[in-house]
Amino acid sequence: MIAIHLDQVSVTYIAQPVFQQLSWEIHDNRVVGLVGPNGAGKSTLLRLVQGQLSSDTGYVNRQPGVSVGYLPQEPNLDAAKTVWAEALTASAELTAVNHALNRVETQLGDPAVYNNEEKLNRVLAEQERLLAQYAELGGAAYEGRVRSTLIQLGFETELERNLPITALSGGQKKLVGLAKLLITQPKILLLDEPDNHLDLRGKELLEGLIRSYDGGVVIISHDRYLLDLVVDEIAELALGRLTIFKGDYSEYAFEKQAGLLRQQQMFKAQNKEITRLEQAAKRLLIWGRTYDN
Secondary structure (H helix, E strand, O other), rough: OOOEEEEEEEEEEEOOOEEEEEEEEEOOOEEEEEEEEOOOOHHHHHHHHOOOOOOOOEEEEEOOOEEEEEEOOOOOOOOOEEEHHHHHHHOOHHHHHHHHHHHHHHHHHHHHHHHHHHHHHHHHHHHHHHHHHHHHHHHHHHHOOOOOOHHHHOOOOHHHHEHHHHHHHHHHHHHHHHHHHHHHHHOOOEEEOOOOOOOOHHHHHHHHHHHHOOOOOOOOEOOHHHHHHHHEEEEEEEEEEEEEEEOOOOHHHHHHHHHEEEEEEEEHHHHHHHHHHHHHHHOOOOHHHHOOO
């Protein structure tokens, strides 16, 4: 199913067009490798799809209920937190409910509340409402989901999960950012060079997660091997245009090379035809002069 449709979108940066009149259909069951030269606007395109940017022209149409998760090149993590505490913030809704419940518990310990029946009933009603919301959001199973996701991404022990964010390598920070997305299971994952700074084990984990993900994935990567393993198609952004190639990166590279060879052959054929026509014109000119004489 088409989850997101970009219709004739254009984006300009410092008076220079990044891309113009670009259209794209993102499906909820395909893995797409977004490739192109540096500076072509790949990250800008992902941010437009995610909703961080608005287009100068055209529309980004998202199907109702389609959620989008975006992993930038540098994940935005709270340096004051541990891996576990940061991962728990993945669900903004549950985080807000937990904060509200903590405030209610503080109020229930206030003599001005528990000694006043009216205030106490009001706070208890608020607690009941928040607990119902917590249950509706799956709060009871949430910590288990966070733990299993972190284990899946290599944070297997409690000691590793309690590491401060400041102690992590660049690759580990990427994995924590990815974990936060996987915990919420958005319908479309947008991954901007997620394999940067990852060691071999990290890349293997990333590969497995992308291949098994229940949704659509768009990944920017310079790793041809990774793209060969996970993608269903390649979207090439170059010179402001987006071109779709079915198949993995190797098939894309072959088709690109074949296309260049066809262009060269056409160019040679055109030059050959031009030469033939020029020679024919010269013969006609010589014949004409001879005839005139």
